[in-house]
Amino acid sequence: MTTPPHASTVDVPALRELLESADGPRLIDVRTPGEFETGHIPGSYNVPLDLLREHRAELRAHLDEQVVLVCRSGQRADQASRALASAGLPNLRVLSGGIGAWQAAGEPVAAGRARWDLERQVRLVAGSIVLGSVLASTVVPRAKWVAAGIGGGLTFAALSNTCAMGMVLAKLPYNRGPKSDMSAVLDALAADRP
Template sequence: MKIIVVKKIATTMILALALASTWQVTAKEISQGQLQKIIDNDKQVILLDVRTAEEFAEGHIPNAINIPHTELNARLAELSAAKNSQVILYCRSGKRAAIAKQVLESNGFTELDHLTGDFRGWRNSNLPVNKGQ
């Protein structure tokens, strides 16, 4: 009797772990061209630049908001209305965007995407850049 109960508990735990791993948010890649179409069509997305404020002021994608990845945990309330909205992340080259994705994912954000090539790719594609805050 005890062996059956232990097997059922073990099976339940394994199933729970398997399901939990499939619930992780996977960010799809958005190309510069796809993002430009989103911007041109005024589609409602959150474009989140996670570089420093200084980098952002030097140039950023139009309509982006800046929350540096190091400040993201402290400033989550600013994004609370976007938990179920599409959030497109970018930084300079990808590392900080990946960190930001993990922070947002662990706080319940469900539609996280990443700009392929990040800001470098955007700038290298000669797409519009705004300067200043």
């Protein structure tokens, strides 16, 4: 089985230019609903990565034109591009630097309730577990292996460009925000079609 090609990237100024053109791209934000609710590019559609993977064939039928995928930094958007490319969707691009680069450039963001980014949550949880297990190892020496396990998991996450802890944290009520309903997303895509 061959791996689908990576989507090309688009930087913030190029995306701004595309959005101002007559046939601008569809923006698909693959972050969690909670992250999306915190702030997103106006006009974007929230299709969390796990939902996108599960319904990529259905999305394919509604995304014939240019598509730009957005996440926090570009990693989840890259994973989404692979999933959609395997479903046969052409014209995929990933926003280089993600929503962070968009905000840093001073571009408009539809803001909602403030939440911590998923990546920041992973750093907090992983760091807390490592710190706690190192401190606990002064009393229970075998506790150091918990820290080693977290370190191994983070190393694997970096090498595989996946994060099991992030996937678990994304399912917490704090990160869910408003429920993402695939039929509502598909209806919105169909209604907004030129």
